[in-house]
Amino acid sequence: MIRYCILLLFIVSALSSAQKTKQSDFGNVNYLTKEQLRDYLSFIASDELEGRDTPSRGLNIAAKFLATHLSRWGYTPAGDSGSFFQRIALQRRRILAQQTTVEINGKKFSYGVDFIATPVSTTITAPLVYVKNGYIIRKKNINPYDSIDVKGKIMVVLGGLPPGIRFSDLTGKRGVDYDTPTNYARNNGALAVISIPTMMGLARWERDKINNVERGELSPAYFIDKEKQDVVSITASQQMVEALFAGESVSTAQLYNRTQADSLAAFEFLPSKRVTLNVTTTIDTLYTQNVVAVLKGADKKLKNEYVAFGAHYDHVGIGTPVDGDSIYNGADDDGSGTVALLAMAEAFAKGPRPKRSLLFVWHTGEEKGLWGSKYFVAQPTVPLSSIVTQLNMDMIGRSKPDTGDGSLNENFSANNEVFVIGSTMMSTTLGKVVEEVNVSLLKLKLNYKFDDPEDNLRLFYRSDHYNYAKQGIPIAFYFDGLHEDYHKPSDEVSKIDFDKLLKVTKTVFATGWKLANLPVKPTIDKTFPKERFE
Structure with a gap:
């Protein structure tokens, strides 16, 4: 009996050690926790931020929240004038x-x-x-x-x-x-x-x-x-x-x-x-901002190249009340990507540095027409030619319920699943890295249902990665799918699957870590898909 217990403890210890070894291949990935994500999202998607419309007081508060953490963790500001904010002027025209x-x-x-x-x-x-x-x-x-x-x-x-x-x-x-x-x-x-x-x-x-x-x-x-x-x-x-x-x-x-x-x-x-x-109209000027930060790489040569991570931190603000609730909190869209990016920034800052530098961009105005990413690639704060890949997270915190009757929404992903879009469209190398990291780490089901520029839902064109892809930068877009709370006040923190959010966050972190340590950046060996709208 004693020998059996000792053997069992040895097996458990060995398995645990193997898992730690596997995950330690990806830097500080184990620093990421559900509690960390929940804490950040509880603020970002709170009623106090009033749905983070572009522009709005709530969105500005979110930007300051992000910048305060980045400053505390030692990030280099990569916005305007030594700040974390890349300011964007908006022209407003109103009817008289x-x-x-x-x-x-x-x-x-x-x-x-x-x-x-x-x-x-x-x-x-x-x-x-x-x-x-x-x-x-x-x-x-x-x-x-x-x-x-x-x-x-x-x-x-x-x-x-x-x-x-x-x-x-x-x-x-x-x-x-x-x-x-x-x-x-x-x-x-x-x-x-x-x-x-x-x-x-x-x-x-x-x-x-x-x-x-x-x-x-x-x-x-x-x-x-x-x-x-x-x-x-x-x-x-x-x-x-x-x-x-x-x-x-x-x-x-x-x-x-x-x-x-x-x-x-x-x-x-x-x-x-x-x-x-x-x-007759009146014209005035308002402002919004991207939040941009850099963590310098450890390699003397490769630190001049960047792996870019992105999410949009805006949502649609206050709108038509549904069941008495007029605040569209956007917990999943894209509070989930916003806090995943913030948690990743914390983990990277508190762990070993990869060889390449890391660029973090929280985009504004995605819901208005990809404004933040469009502006960033037009007025980049690092050379676009130095960005080797852009990894985008937009809606990564929800899972469809397992009813067991086969009648589930095929456009919505399960707990151990995420849609991946664009990773194979421009670079064979990037597609392989995305797959290899996933197999080595958490073995999520990577669903490529929407990985097609001709898909009727046009998802490849509908988030911020698209503007990077147009500049010839290989991209991968992580997305949980379309659910019944999309752009509704019911997109609340209470509906987030934090187990899944953690899995996807770890997967993107590890993929970024791998890309930042490759000896040679991913090559573009495929023709960029023809865009549908200009």
């Missing part, structure tokens, strides 16, 4: 409702009641042209402009896509293979676009009306094309649509009947019909 009107043959219509508009200052009087849905899709032989000249005119379009068309059909180069109504108007001399709303558009009416006056339209000032004139887009009420089509050969009843509307050809309105748009 009382000074914004539409007049149709002498009849005036008021903003908010009869129409809503994008905040683009305009005073024009022009004739009208009807161009169906206004989309060009070459591969589907859809082009409503074949016999119509829109220059100097106001385009009237049916809201939504043409019948039978999905957004996934808008592939290739915009302006060549496909085009949108507003983009076509801008490039072909049209003065404005008036949209006949779909039911979905009408459902958004109140929200959009208030947003355009109070919040306004935000854009990173750096990317605003000063030479290209914006075109105002008007969404018309039913009363205004009736006035637009009064006396025309096409009735509003035909327009609201999708089958009949599809059979209508584009046409010019009566020459006697004139529309005057007077849209």
Whole structure:
């Protein structure tokens, strides 16, 4: 009995030792804990941060929280002027409702009641042209402009896509293979676009009306094309649509009947019909920031190269209440990636240094259109050519329930599983490293279901890694999938699977460690997939 116990203890000890040896191959990976992740996320996704909208007080607090920890751990600031913050100016344009009107043959219509508009200052009087849905899709032989000249005119379009068309059909180069109504108007001399709303558009009416006056339209000032004139887009009420089509050969009843509307050809309105748009806006400047830090590598030569880690620390803020809750906390999206990145930064700082340097970027404005990553690659604080790989974590803390009945959401990953996107698209070496590290460490199921640039959900294009990939930097994107709490107030800390969050965090940490110690950086040996949208 004693010998049996001794043998059992020896086996347990040996297994434990083997596990420690295996994990110690990846630096300080064992420093990472569920408690650490839970503590950080309980703050980042708390109601006090009000959903971390871009820009907002809550997001600024989150940025200071991240920077305070990075400073304490000895990181080198890699933002502006010796700080951890890379400041991004945002231009805000807002509608002045009382000074914004539409007049149709002498009849005036008021903003908010009869129409809503994008905040683009305009005073024009022009004739009208009807161009169906206004989309060009070459591969589907859809082009409503074949016999119509829109220059100097106001385009009237049916809201939504043409019948039978999905957004996934808008592939290739915009302006060549496909085009949108507003983009076509801008490039072909049209003065404005008036949209006949779909039911979905009408459902958004109140929200959009208030947003355009109070919040306004935000854009990173750096990317605003000063030479290209914006075109105002008007969404018309039913009363205004009736006035637009009064006396025309096409009735509003035909327009609201999708089958009949599809059979209508584009046409010019009566020459006697004139529309005057007077849209008045105010412009001011707001600011947001990326949080950027560097941990210098240990090798004299390789320390000039970087393995980049990224997550977006913004979410969508305060919105429409659901069951009395109006704060969209974003615990998984992307509080999970935010705190995983912070915990990894702590573990790297308190452990041995890898050979290459490490670049940590918490991106702002991802939810608005990948603003932070787009700005960072345009104004990098380290040379882009020195970044050997970018590892992105966006939603890595949720697991689908195991019901055992085979009816689970196939777009949502299980407890011991994570979707990996992009790791094999540009570099065979990176793909192998991702696999080898996983096999050596925790043996998660790496699911490549979405690892396809032509996937209908377009997930490769929908997070910050994409802007790095466009610059020729190999990327790997870790993602738990699409769940029922996506962009809802119910994306709460209480629903996070911290066992899974820890597993994915350790896996990304170990992958970064391996990449930072490779003698030669991953080579790009594959053609970058053709982007769908520019």
